[in-house]
Amino acid sequence: QQQVKQSPQSLIVQKGGISIINCAYENTAFDYFPWYQQFPGKGPALLIAIRPDVSEKKEGRFTISFNKSAKQFSLHIMDSQPGDSATYFCAASGNTGFQKLVFGTGTRLLVSP
Amino acid sequence: NAGVTQTPKFRILKIGQSMTLQCAQDMNHNYMYWYRQDPGMGLKLIYYSVGAGITDKGEVPNGYNVSRSTTEDFPLRLELAAPSQTSVYFCASSYSGGRQTQYFGPGTRLLVL
Numbered sequence: 001q002q003q004v005k006q007s008p009q010s011l012i013v014q015k016g017g018i019s020i021i022n023c024a025y026e027n028t029a030f031d032y033f034p035w036y037q038q039f040p041g042k043g044p045a046l047l048i049a050i051r052p053d054v055s056e057k058k059e060g061r062f063t064i065s066f067n068k069s070a071k072q073f074s075l076h077i078m079d080s081q082p083g084d085s086a087t088y089f090c091a092a093s094g095n096t097g098f099q100k101l102v103f104g105t106g107t108r109l110l111v112s113p
Numbered sequence: 114n115a116g117v118t119q120t121p122k123f124r125i126l127k128i129g130q131s132m133t134l135q136c137a138q139d140m141n142h143n144y145m146y147w148y149r150q151d152p153g154m155g156l157k158l159i160y161y162s163v164g165a166g167i168t169d170k171g172e173v174p175n176g177y178n179v180s181r182s183t184t185e186d187f188p189l190r191l192e193l194a195a196p197s198q199t200s201v202y203f204c205a206s207s208y209s210g211g212r213q214t215q216y217f218g219p220g221t222r223l224l225v226l
Contacts, residue, residue: 006155009153032212034214041219041220042219042220043117043203043205043217043218043219043220044156044203044217045216045217046214046215049212049214051212089155089156093210093212099210099212100158100161100171100210101158101215103155103156103157104155105153105154105155106153106155
């Protein structure tokens, strides 16, 4: 119930294409869904986050789509660029107790020039 | 602001040795965390702290210990290192829990032989 399942494990997209990474969860107490971006040799950094009261959030080329009934959310990267090549982690946290972040297993994205 | 700093960057340990991974933050954050990152496994929470003098176990605490004597510092102690502790360790901090952004350090790569 505490898991966040992320797919695909790796993704290759051509420059200018759309990258799509999907996550699914079981715990209905989760109410905060961030995405973290990690470049090689660096720590993860918050990219974008959404709460379940909206179905979509957009920041520049990055969009989170959220489907509460299906308990799924996804990251779309429009006009993907080689500089977007990184590992992306979805995560979720609840609204009771410690509210720890539960991370997905990560997706390694490579955007080819 | 230096943010979250970690030392050392890389260390090789022999089985049975002990060491302390250092973590410091200068953002006056109350919450601090230790994660380990293994290939294909995402980020697993080892220990966390909600303030000086208060620590608690995460998902994978066995073989580790922590202390939090100040707001700034949150060292992670490995006793009797084992090959299973070969990993990349990340320290993170946030103002509070759950929905607050976690800021990660650059990581410590540990190899136990």
